Amino acid sequence: MTENKPGKITMEKLVSLCQRRGFIFPSSDIYGGLSACWDYGPVGVELKRNIREAWWRANVQERDDMVGLDTSILMNPKVWEASGHVTQFSDPLVECKSCHQRWRADDLKENKCPTCDGEVTEPQLFNLMFKTFMGPVEEAANVVYLRPETAQGIFVNFQNVLNTSRKRLPFGVAQIGKAFRNEITTGNFIFRSREFEQMEIEYFVKPGTDDKWFDYWVEERLNWYMKLGIKKENIRLREHSKDELAHYAKRCFDIDYNFPMGWSELEGVANRGDFDLKQHMEYSGKSLTCLDEESKEHIVPYVIEPSAGVDRSVLAVLCDAYDEEIVNDELRVLFHFHTDLAPIKVAVLPLSRKENLSAVAKDVYADLRPCFVTQYDDTQAIGRRYRRQDELGTPYCVTVDFQSLEDNMATIRERDTMNQIRVPIAALRDTLQAKLAGEDLFVLPEGGVIWKQGGE
Numbered sequence: 001m002t003e004n005k006p007g008k009i010t011m012e013k014l015v016s017l018c019q020r021r022g023f024i025f026p027s028s029d030i031y032g033g034l035s036a037c038w039d040y041g042p043v044g045v046e047l048k049r050n051i052r053e054a055w056w057r058a059n060v061q062e063r064d065d066m067v068g069l070d071t072s073i074l075m076n077p078k079v080w081e082a083s084g085h086v087t088q089f090s091d092p093l094v095e096c097k098s099c100h101q102r103w104r105a106d107d108l109k110e111n112k113c114p115t116c117d118g119e120v121t122e123p124q125l126f127n128l129m130f131k132t133f134m135g136p137v138e139e140a141a142n143v144v145y146l147r148p149e150t151a152q153g154i155f156v157n158f159q160n161v162l163n164t165s166r167k168r169l170p171f172g173v174a175q176i177g178k179a180f181r182n183e184i185t186t187g188n189f190i191f192r193s194r195e196f197e198q199m200e201i202e203y204f205v206k207p208g209t210d211d212k213w214f215d216y217w218v219e220e221r222l223n224w225y226m227k228l229g230i231k232k233e234n235i236r237l238r239e240h241s242k243d244e245l246a247h248y249a250k251r252c253f254d255i256d257y258n259f260p261m262g263w264s265e266l267e268g269v270a271n272r273g274d275f276d277l278k279q280h281m282e283y284s285g286k287s288l289t290c291l292d293e294e295s296k297e298h299i300v301p302y303v304i305e306p307s308a309g310v311d312r313s314v315l316a317v318l319c320d321a322y323d324e325e326i327v328n329d330e331l332r333v334l335f336h337f338h339t340d341l342a343p344i345k346v347a348v349l350p351l352s353r354k355e356n357l358s359a360v361a362k363d364v365y366a367d368l369r370p371c372f373v374t375q376y377d378d379t380q381a382i383g384r385r386y387r388r389q390d391e392l393g394t395p396y397c398v399t400v401d402f403q404s405l406e407d408n409m410a411t412i413r414e415r416d417t418m419n420q421i422r423v424p425i426a427a428l429r430d431t432l433q434a435k436l437a438g439e440d441l442f443v444l445p446e447g448g449v450i451w452k453q454g455g456e
């Protein structure tokens with residue numbers, strides 16, 4: 001492939017761009033990294049925050065039937081006995097008899113080592129929970145686990161939430177937080193890591209209404225991705241077959257995304273029945289029931305669980321927004337992020353570093369910063385700076401030029417179309433606010449003019 005041909009996204013291109021532009025770095029980079037752990041850089045952290053915030057807004061803030069929670073990562077180890085993780089949360093592990101590499105048995109197409117073709121051992125179950133010790137004595141009695149999912153923190157707080165939030169069935173609890181799994185096979189960048197973040201909902205319903213709510217949440221979650229700009233053709237639903245279903249689950253759908261390595265799970269939506277609450281009732285001896293308003297009886301609700309990964313959402317958003325095109329015989333690489341997700345909303349670019357121009361541009365920057373994540377960049381030629389902002393997915397660039405000193409106007413350049421308008425500096429903030437909320441670029445403020453259509 002020549003530099004000058006627009007091509008498709010590959011994981012290699014994405015990893016390199018993410019590292020070059022400060023989205024994502026290998027963890028502990030200067031020590032050679034740590035397998036399947038990643039750090040979010042100055043730009044990546046904003047993208048990730050925006051994804052979390054969009055999820056929280058849609059699932060907690062804008063709903064009357066949901067509340068949020070933030071529970072601790074370390075929990076009483078009995079939680080993991082009750083949930084079944086101590087005995088069940090395992091993958092089948094095989095080891096190559098020649099090179100001793102370890103693999104997840106269900107990842108191998110034939111019973112051969114993918115590296116050296118050697119024979120592999122019989123599968124043994126390998127528990128994916130990370131163990132550590134609580135307190136200063138490292139003995140079995142002090143073992144605690146790093147949580148492998150955030151969901152259990154919700155179940156064990158069921159009664160606390162019920163007592164304090166005055167919610168009645170159906171209602172849900174949402175949580176975003178870190179989870180840890182000692183995955184046997186990792187890879188595909190941030191798709192499968194050992195430390196990751198989940199966004200989970202446990203939605204409690206009256207038994208008998210669970211099928212309806214299950215369908216509702218599958219639809220709701222699918223729409224959430226599409227509202228954030230994920231293309232319909234890149235997302236699909238896949239129902240778990242009977243033998244794939246966890247023993248307690250009534251039904252489960254994966255929401256899959258068409259990642260560069262193929263269709264893979266982005267989120268799972270499961271009908272877990274009353275399994276979790278009943279297990280915790282048995283192991284804790286506490287009642288985890290609530291009043292059914294109709295029958296006036298105390299019941300154990302069923303639960304619908306939409307469980308999404310923050311990092312997998314970041315990856316899907318990056319893949320979906322990535323684009324290459326030729327502009328003036330040069331390759332332009334850009335991210336078409338939805339404005340709500342774009343890590344940097346506005347870049348202020350003075351045409352030159354001349355003092356009188358910098359002063360105006362810095363005033364503009366100071367005016368915009370409290371409202372939007374804004375970057376100031378006065379290095380290199382303006383074309384290079386536009387390309388850099390394209391690679392960061394910045395929806396709007398504001399350019400201050402010498403004419404600005406005379407007419408108090410600045411140009412706003414749109415990322416996707418490269419169209420430009422020129423508006424009074426005093427109207428910049430309101431204009432950008434409207435554009436970021438979805439208004440067409442060519443709707444002009446008083447005194448504004450269309451400057452340039454397309455091209456660069």
Ligand code: ATP
Binds near residue numbers: 307
């Ligand atoms: P997989 O089959 O890919 O291992 P899973 O079915 O075990 O995933 P769940 O237990 O349903 O995953 O977890 C819910 C969500 O958490 C997943 O849809 C995914 O987005 C995220 N997730 C799970 N494991 C990882 C991981 N190792 N790295 C990043 N995200 C993960």
